[in-house]
Amino acid sequence: xxxxDRPHLSLLAAFxxxxxxxxxxxxxxxxxxxxxxxxxxxxxxxxxxxxxxDPTQLAAMAPGVLWVVALLASLMVSARMFASDFExxxxxxxxxxxxxxxxxxxxxxxxxxxxxxxxxxxxxxxxALMLGLPSQGLGVLVVSLLLGTLCLTLIGAVGSALTxxxxxxxxxxxxxxxxxxxxxxxxxxxxVTEAVRGGDPSTWLALMGALAAGMLALVPLAVxxxxxxxxxx
Amino acid sequence: MYFESLAAAWHMEGHGGYVWLAxxxxxxxxxxxxxxxxxxxxxxxxxxxxxxxxxVADSP
Amino acid sequence: MQxxxxxxxxxxxxxxxxxxxxxxxxxxxxxxxxLLALGACWGLLVAPPDFRQGNSYRIIYIHVxxxxxxxxxxYVMAIAGAISLIWRIKMADVAMRAAxxxxxxxxGIALVTGAIWGKxxxxxxxxxxxxITSMLILFFLYLGVVALFEAYENKAAAAKACAVLTLxxxxxxxxxxxxxxxxxxxxxxxxxxxxxxxxxxxxxxxPLLVMIAAFYLLFAVSVLLxxxxxxxxxxxxxxWLRQRLGTS
Numbered sequence: 001x002x003x004x005d006r007p008h009l010s011l012l013a014a015f016x017x018x019x020x021x022x023x024x025x026x027x028x029x030x031x032x033x034x035x036x037x038x039x040x041x042x043x044x045x046x047x048x049x050x051x052x053x054d055p056t057q058l059a060a061m062a063p064g065v066l067w068v069v070a071l072l073a074s075l076m077v078s079a080r081m082f083a084s085d086f087e088x089x090x091x092x093x094x095x096x097x098x099x100x101x102x103x104x105x106x107x108x109x110x111x112x113x114x115x116x117x118x119x120x121x122x123x124x125x126x127x128a129l130m131l132g133l134p135s136q137g138l139g140v141l142v143v144s145l146l147l148g149t150l151c152l153t154l155i156g157a158v159g160s161a162l163t164x165x166x167x168x169x170x171x172x173x174x175x176x177x178x179x180x181x182x183x184x185x186x187x188x189x190x191x192v193t194e195a196v197r198g199g200d201p202s203t204w205l206a207l208m209g210a211l212a213a214g215m216l217a218l219v220p221l222a223v224x225x226x227x228x229x230x231x232x233x
Numbered sequence: 234m235y236f237e238s239l240a241a242a243w244h245m246e247g248h249g250g251y252v253w254l255a256x257x258x259x260x261x262x263x264x265x266x267x268x269x270x271x272x273x274x275x276x277x278x279x280x281x282x283x284x285x286x287x288x289v290a291d292s293p
Numbered sequence: 294m295q296x297x298x299x300x301x302x303x304x305x306x307x308x309x310x311x312x313x314x315x316x317x318x319x320x321x322x323x324x325x326x327x328l329l330a331l332g333a334c335w336g337l338l339v340a341p342p343d344f345r346q347g348n349s350y351r352i353i354y355i356h357v358x359x360x361x362x363x364x365x366x367x368y369v370m371a372i373a374g375a376i377s378l379i380w381r382i383k384m385a386d387v388a389m390r391a392a393x394x395x396x397x398x399x400x401g402i403a404l405v406t407g408a409i410w411g412k413x414x415x416x417x418x419x420x421x422x423x424x425i426t427s428m429l430i431l432f433f434l435y436l437g438v439v440a441l442f443e444a445y446e447n448k449a450a451a452a453k454a455c456a457v458l459t460l461x462x463x464x465x466x467x468x469x470x471x472x473x474x475x476x477x478x479x480x481x482x483x484x485x486x487x488x489x490x491x492x493x494x495x496x497x498x499x500p501l502l503v504m505i506a507a508f509y510l511l512f513a514v515s516v517l518l519x520x521x522x523x524x525x526x527x528x529x530x531x532x533w534l535r536q537r538l539g540t541s
Binding site for chain 2: 322329333337338339340341342347348349351352355356359391395398401402405406409410412413511514515518519521522525526529534535538539
């Protein structure tokens with residue numbers, strides 16, 4: 001199915017193939033795409049219930065709350081990133097392919113991000129308004145979530161690749177990747193808070209962009225190595 | 234020696250409780266850091282000794 | 294140069310390492326205990342009190358060494374992990390696996406002593422100070438490595454997986470530390486500003502240096518002891534080990 005029989009396939013084409021395949025699989029089950037959004041929605045509902053409906057208090061906490069919930073939603077979906085590929089054996093096919101596993105894995109990760117983090121960033125203004133986030137923060141929230149969820153998905157991919165062969169790896173996964181997600185959370189919250197205050201959030205967005213670029217370059221190598229280890233174990 | 238008596242060192246002008254508690258907890262942890270691997274080592278040695286006895290007993 | 298390479302190759306050989314580490318520990322352990330006793334007595338009883346914090350500052354003599362060695366320990370683990378991934382030296386696996394729990398304990402000591410120190414200094418057991426928060430994250434990083442190793446049934450794969458995780462962590466640690474620093478300065482309440490360690494007097498510094506050295510040695514001793522225990526188990530059926538045990 002993969003490129004073992006078609007070595008002439010270019011690297012980019014192999015990447016695209018993997019991307020489409022994973023994307024189609026995700027789109028085929030609406031639940032996989034809708035679940036993180038629903039999770040986001042429900043946890044956002046819990047905060048006013050826990051903290052009280054006072055609009056000023058909610059607005060003050062909104063940047064932090066939205067970012068923490070986005071982090072948790074990304075954590076939740078990361079666990080399954082490579083699971084079905086591992087179970088049905090297509091991961092082994094990927095490892096045998098002529099193209100580097102890192103590139104093929106990156107295709108899956110980007111597809112995964114488009115179906116989860118990207119959508120989550122697009123719908124986030126809706127939830128931000130429910131929490132009373134001042135409107136000057138909305139645009140920055142979307143941009144910071146777009147860049148940030150890409151980072152979160154990439155880190156999640158490392159964790160997922162390391163734990164895919166372990167039964168009940170879900171809790172372990174959160175222990176592995178939450179500490180690594182700290183900078184993303186700090187940059188994201190700081191950017192939104194700065195924008196709400198009327199300041200210039202571009203420093204924080206630039207830092208986040210640098211983080212995302214660095215991770216895009218390095219993380220696929222770690223994911224590839226981790227997937228091979230999981231296959232050998 | 235900064236303190237005039239052992240009692241003064243124990244009391245440390247009101248901070249003694251915190252300081253000595255911190256040192257006691259640290260000392261416990263440091264002892265464990267040495268003792269746990271040693272205990273593990275001894276457990277493995279006992280297993281080997283028992284295995285050797287088993288082999289001697291099994292051979293006619 | 295040639296000598297160094299032979300030494301490194303010898304380190305990779307279990308029987309040689311077993312003998313060498315045994316001698317090393319026999320020398321290092323008494324020295325460590327001596328330094329710890331010296332540093333603790335000096336710091337607790339001889340050094341003058343801090344003019345602002347009084348005697349509670351004496352916790353620095355265990356808090357700072359634990360924190361310093363805990364951070365260094367993560368890099369030791371990462372280097373061992375890189376060696377095990379690149380040259381596939383089994384001894385490096387064992388070293389990495391041994392360093393993780395030791396580092397976690399040291400991080401725990403730094404956190405607990407920091408909390409105890411915080412009570413008389415800040416009036417609270419826990420304050421979300423930049424350094425304490427960074428230490429807490431380091432603690433989670435260590436626990437992650439330990440938990441990942443335990444979760445794998447195949448221990449060779451476990452070591453490789455932990456090596457990948459520590460390398461990812463090592464790249465991230467400076468970013469995490471820097472970001473926590475920025476986070477703290479964004480939210481810093483003026484009353485919590487902590488200026489105790491701007492300039493430290495020599496009479497306070499020397500016992501601190503002694504304690505840092507002692508903690509480094511203790512880390513080395515503990516890792517070596519773990520490695521020896523692990524080696525005995527891995528080679529429990531090997532004839533070299535049984536011969537050595539039989540004669541001694």
